[in-house]
Amino acid sequence: MDLDELRAVTAYAVTCAEPALIRxxxxxxxxxxxxxxxxxxxEFAGGGPRTKAIRDAAWAAQRAYGEARDAGQRAASEAARSAVAAASAAYLHPIAKATQVWHILGAAAHAAYAAELDGEPAPPPLAPSPAVVAVLRRYPPAPAGRGRAGELLRELDRRLRP
Known part of the structure; x- marks a missing residue:
């Protein structure tokens, strides 16, 4: 996987997570x-370097997820997970494991679940670029488990594969 593909996947994840950020x-x-x-x-998706700052920001958003969850704010917790997934997209591994699909589509799945938890219909998933779909197809189908967010992930994954 080249850097342009990794940036495309990250840009898609960020775009999917933006509505959840508002939530x-x-x-x-x-x-x-x-x-x-x-x-x-x-910043990485736009051409910046892949630095430790991305990973640190993802871990901080993960802590925000836990705090929102512990406070009973389920929609906010899933929205934070969407941000975590978007930042994690920059660290997609080229190893063809089903769990890597979370780096590609996790932001979309968590954003959709956050909307559902807020009593709103899940927004239609954003159409990824052909480059993102090509990367996705290098991996096995999304893995089982992880509750409703996992269901949404697998549904999106199925739609994007031939």
């Missing part, structure tokens, strides 16, 4: 961690 900030005003994760991923 996260509505439920957890003043918590910048999900936004910072998306900003770090967006």
């Amino acid at each position: 996260f900030e509505r439920h957890r005003p003043g918590d910048p961690r999900a936004r910072l994760a998306l900003e770090a991923a967006r």
Whole structure:
């Protein structure tokens, strides 16, 4: 996998996570961690270097997920997970394992689940570029498990494969 493909996957993940960021900030005003994760991923997708700052921002957003979950703010927690997934897309591994599909489509799945938890219909998934679909097809189908977000991930994965 080349850097352009990795940037395309990350750009797609960021675009999918952006609606969830609005949801996260509505439920957890003043918590910048999900936004910072998306900003770090967006910078990489736009041509910046893949640095430790992306990973650090993803871990911070992961902590925001846990805090929102523990506070009973399920929609906010899934929205934070969408930001985590977007930042994690920059670290997609070329090893053809089904779990890597989470790096490609996880932001979309968590964003859709966050919308459902907020009582809204899941937005239609954004159409990925041909480059993102080509990368996805190098991996086995999405793995089983991980609850409703996993169901949404597998549904999107099935739609994008021939």
